Ligand SMILES: NC(=O)C1=CN([C@@H]2O[C@H](COP(=O)(O)OP(=O)(O)OC[C@H]3O[C@@H](n4cnc5c(N)ncnc54)[C@H](OP(=O)(O)O)[C@@H]3O)[C@@H](O)[C@H]2O)[C@@H](O)CC1
């Protein structure tokens with residue numbers, strides 16, 4: 202599903218109004234949807250609506266009037282003077298016949314539900330003063346909260362907490378989710394997210410051209426590689442994974458097994474001679490070849506090889522950098538992870554220039570935040586002015602590669618401006634070797650000819666699903682073993698027989 206920035210959502214609103222639906226109709230649809238959600242959350246008992254000065258508050262007034270008309274016991278607190286409301290919000294407030302209480306936290310009481318209609322898309326600065334006191338008091342009340350559009354205080358584009366934010370039980374948003382609903386910390390403040398149809402036609406999307414989407418199969422199902430009935434292992438492609446030295450071979454084996462489980466037809470571990478026996482003893486379906494130098498590596502991948510995975514356990518330094526250069530020179534699709542990234546920390550532009558030298562290069566960089574900051578120091582998470590989405594998009598443009606920044610809200614961005622945010626990764630994926638498995642899964646799609654952006658998105662989604670399938674307590678080895686169940690889940694979802 203597409204994600205709309207707050208500006209894109211305002212544009213969807215404008216286009217719908219220009220096509221003949223009055224803005225107040227949209228607000229009424231929102232208010233009714235909020236009232237429905239409120240009834241679901243609190244079947245009985247008093248409901249308190251806390252409204253702000255803008256259209257988010259207007260939505261709150263419509264919901265209040267709707268709930269009161271249904272016989273619910275409703276009260277309204279307004280952050281500003283009623284007479285200062287403008288436009289649709291003023292119109293909505295006119296429809297509320299009850300009393301309007303002032304912004305005083307002692308008036309919250311103990312309702313069955315609070316509807317948070319303080320700020321939505323119009324939040325444009327940190328929350329301070331009265332609204333902050335109100336938000337803190339609502340959070341401290343322990344009362345379930347239904348947030349309208351966004352939990353007040355959460356930035357819809359970045360998911361950042363702007364000074365203070367409502368911790369919602371449920372959030373109702375409209376037409377399409379916003380990036381701030383999926384990016385952390387925003388996602389954690391939303392509670393359950395409901396996306397409601399308010400009569401905006403999907404046709405407006407082609408006029409808006411959103412470039413960001415939630416990472417799920419709708420996004421990449423057309424690119425998903427299916428084994429062909431007339432295929433054989435070579436049509437599914439051959440992946441090569443570079444092993445580290447004798448003390449660091451496990452990471453490459455995890456990637457290799459994930460590449461094979463993920464659908465590569467053949468997988469070879471390129472192993473230093475000193476580690477050959479260790480790798481050979483631990484691998485069965487995955488092949489092993491003795492490779493010590495970048496020249497030998499170039500010879501291996503110069504044959505029938507589609508993609509290389511370089512980085513897991515590879516070691517930091519000129520040797521690993523040399524393998525990366527060999528992979529790029531051979532024009533193989535590449536996943537560059539972990540040590541392959543850190544090996545360029547002293548001169549990231551050298552790597553980016555090599556990638557950009559070939560406009561057709563299919564390269565995915567898969568850093569975690571630490572590795573990301575080594576390559577893109579000015580875009581690190583310390584730079585609090587930029588969202589994770591903006592940081593990864595800028596990194597993709599700068600490097601010429603697809604960049605995947607890991608975490609609970611993994612973002613994949615392409616140099617062409619497309620980006621996807623994942624929300625299916627359970628926290629128990631944060632375990633040693635989990636990233637090595639992810640690199641292998643991405644390699645599996647690259648090996649089968651999937652373009653880098655879609656390969657990265659597919660890998661991230663499958664990895665998250667594998668985390669859910671294996672469940673709490675998983676270790677990285679478990680992720681590869683549940684892949685058949687993840688494939689079945691995906692085939693069922695896409696209606697593909699097996
Ligand atoms: N687009 C759509 O399709 C539809 C949108 N709809 C709804 O409209 C909502 C957007 O409404 P909106 O633009 O009026 O802004 P909103 O979020 O109510 O903020 C209100 C005002 O608060 C202020 N303010 C900002 N930050 C502040 C701060 N930190 N501390 C204090 N004050 C602060 C600032 O005003 P200022 O003080 O700058 O004059 C701002 O204008 C959207 O979320 C959705 O619920 C639906 O009704 C219909 C369909």
Ligand SMILES: Nc1ncnc2c1ncn2[C@@H]1O[C@H](COP(=O)(O)OP(=O)(O)O)[C@@H](O)[C@H]1O
Nearest residue numbers: 607608609626627628630631633634635636637
């Ligand atoms: N809190 C979290 N919730 C969900 N997934 C997470 C969380 N923290 C990390 N992950 C995922 O776990 C994986 C860890 O990768 P990485 O840090 O490279 O580990 P390793 O180097 O040990 O393989 C990544 O896919 C990342 O997105």
Ligand SMILES: [K+]
Nearest residue numbers: 320349351353
């Ligand atoms: K809100």
